[in-house]
Amino acid sequence: xxxxxxTSGVKRLIYFVCLTLTLFDxxxxxxxxxxxENTLCKGGSVVDIEGDAGVKIEPIDQSxxxxxTLLQPFDDGHTFRFEFKTYSxxxxxxxxxxxxxxxxxxxxxxRDGYVQFxxxxxxxxxxxxxxxxxxxxxxxHKIKFQRKRRKGIFMLDDMEFFEQYYVGCQGFTSLNFGNxxxxxxxxxxxxxxxxxxxxxxxxIRRVEISTGIETPPKYTAISxxx
Numbered sequence: 001x002x003x004x005x006x007t008s009g010v011k012r013l014i015y016f017v018c019l020t021l022t023l024f025d026x027x028x029x030x031x032x033x034x035x036x037e038n039t040l041c042k043g044g045s046v047v048d049i050e051g052d053a054g055v056k057i058e059p060i061d062q063s064x065x066x067x068x069t070l071l072q073p074f075d076d077g078h079t080f081r082f083e084f085k086t087y088s089x090x091x092x093x094x095x096x097x098x099x100x101x102x103x104x105x106x107x108x109x110x111r112d113g114y115v116q117f118x119x120x121x122x123x124x125x126x127x128x129x130x131x132x133x134x135x136x137x138x139x140x141h142k143i144k145f146q147r148k149r150r151k152g153i154f155m156l157d158d159m160e161f162f163e164q165y166y167v168g169c170q171g172f173t174s175l176n177f178g179n180x181x182x183x184x185x186x187x188x189x190x191x192x193x194x195x196x197x198x199x200x201x202x203x204i205r206r207v208e209i210s211t212g213i214e215t216p217p218k219y220t221a222i223s224x225x226x
Contacts, residue, residue: 049065049082049177049204049205049207049217049219050205050206050207050208051205051206052205052206053205053224053225054083054203054204054205054206054224054225055203055204055205055219055222055223055224055225056202056203056222056223056224056225057177057178057179057200057201057202057203057204057222058201058222058223064176064177064178064179064180064181065176065177065178065204065217065218065219065222066174066175066176066177066181066217066218067174067175067176067209067213067215067217067218068174068181068183068215068218069099069173069174069213069214069215070172070173070174070175070209070211070212070213070214071211071212071213071214072171072211072212073098073170073171073172073173073211074096074147074171074172074173074175074209074211075147075170075171075172076147076148076149077147077148077210078146078147078209078210078211079144079145079146079147079208079209079210080144080145080175080207080208080209080210081142081143081144081145081206081207081208082094082142082143082177082204082205082206082207082208083140083141083142083143083204083205083206084135084140084141084143084200084202084203084204084205085138085139085140085141085202085203085225086110086135086136086138086200086201086202086203087136087137087138087201087202088110088136088200088201088202089110089111089112089113089136090109090110090111090112091109091110091178091199091200091201091202092107092108092109092176092178092179092180092193092199092200093107093108093109093110093115093143093177093178093200093204094107094108094143094175094176094177094178095107095108095109095118095175095176095180095190095193096145096172096174096175096176097172097173097174097176097184097187097189097190098169098170098171098172098173098174099173099174101187102186102187102188102189103120103121103122103187103188103189104120104121104122104169104170104172104189105118105119105120105121105169105172105187105189105190106118106119106120106121106145106152106167106169106172107120107193108143108145108154109193110135110136110200111129113134113135113136114129114130114131114133114134114135115129115130115133115135115143115156116128116129116130117129117154117162117165118189118192119152119165119166119167119169120169120188120189120192121167121168121169122168122169123168124166124167124168124169126165128154128161128162128165130156130161133156133157135156140205141156141157142155142156142157142158143155143156144158147167150166150167150168151165151166151167152165152166152167175209177200177204177207178199178200178204179199179200180193203225205225
């Protein structure tokens, strides 16, 4: 039996259902938006780069983690380490710079699937690539950087490379993870990390820094790792 016409009651019922579904869809979008806004965390939130769960740096513009002021400049005897995982073949893992210095920097980035350390000091300049171990495999990997006087010790997955390469920079005052900090856009060294290797897409966890920090890390557009 065909129904050629609809009664006014049925029409009102269909209109109510469609309106409800539309509102539900709007609410769902708003909920997703609100959930995304809640990932814009700051120091003191439950998102913790020192924890085991880790945080995800999302592949959107200016998504990053940075510690803009260290309690003591990162120098002789200081160490920091962290773990990361990614499927991205290129991206900045970390870089450390001196405040108001356009030359001094040390960094680790992923280039074509391999870790590359950069040293950019007034008295030393190097690109140090670890060619044998790809890290864009979605597994957790460890990075460690330690300073002993003017020697730098670079480690990947608990293996030391480059035999304490010379790092002639004075103490670094800022640590940055995952992307470049706009405060350092004028730095000649930091500009080398953009644009190809500027954005890291992946997770970082278990960040440990021997010097301590004055203020909590600043989080932008990140969420828990899966």
